[in-house]
Amino acid sequence: MDAAIKKQALRLFTYGLYIGTAGHGDDVAAGTINWVSQASFQPPLVMAGVKADSHLHALIESTGQFAINVLSADQKGVAQDFFRPSQQDGQSLNGHAFEPGPATGSPLLTELPAWVECRVTDAVKRGDHSVFVAEVIEAGVRDDAAKPLDMWDTGWFYAG
Numbered sequence: 001m002d003a004a005i006k007k008q009a010l011r012l013f014t015y016g017l018y019i020g021t022a023g024h025g026d027d028v029a030a031g032t033i034n035w036v037s038q039a040s041f042q043p044p045l046v047m048a049g050v051k052a053d054s055h056l057h058a059l060i061e062s063t064g065q066f067a068i069n070v071l072s073a074d075q076k077g078v079a080q081d082f083f084r085p086s087q088q089d090g091q092s093l094n095g096h097a098f099e100p101g102p103a104t105g106s107p108l109l110t111e112l113p114a115w116v117e118c119r120v121t122d123a124v125k126r127g128d129h130s131v132f133v134a135e136v137i138e139a140g141v142r143d144d145a146a147k148p149l150d151m152w153d154t155g156w157f158y159a160g
């Protein structure tokens with residue numbers, strides 16, 4: 001296989017951008033992630049590729065739960081704030097307000113237009129990221145006019 005062509009092909013996959021969160025109380029983690037997809041209607045499953053050495057990964061493993069917060073088209077700056085390790089200051093994470101999710105307690109960022117809370121059903125631990133498959137057990141929409149942030153439009157790549 002030609003590694004450069006493999007990279008080029010994988011970078012043509014389309015992605016959204018999300019803030020993945022997990023944990024509750026004083027031990028929470030949040031990170032911008034793009035390796036996310038719905039994976040089943042019934043039961044409603046999603047899957048997420050999460051960096052094996054991240055705090056987010058550790059908390060998803062220990063709690064068996066996480067939340068996916070959807071970024072809107074005008075929230076590239078918020079995405080950028082969650083490339084770095086998450087720092088909690090009261091009810092704020094990396095400078096953005098959150099509230100605990102009703103089903104899992106995972107942080108829900110109140111500026112973002114939509115979220116789902118999930119319970120992990122399966123984990124594939126292979127390579128530098130693990131794939132968590134999880135059932136959606138709660139969901140919310142704060143802004144039903146929002147358009148999602150499209151990875152391609154940001155000029156960023158996390159694929160290859």
Ligand SMILES: Cc1cc2nc3c(=O)[nH]c(=O)nc-3n(C[C@H](O)[C@H](O)[C@H](O)COP(=O)(O)O)c2cc1C
Nearest residue numbers: 031032033034035049050051054055056083085158
């Ligand atoms: C454009 C972009 C997309 C990313 N996508 C993912 C992803 O899909 N999964 C993931 O685990 N980390 C992804 N990351 C990395 C995380 O944003 C970030 O490094 C991680 O949350 C830091 O968390 P930690 O402090 O717990 O290690 C991405 C980073 C960038 C710059």
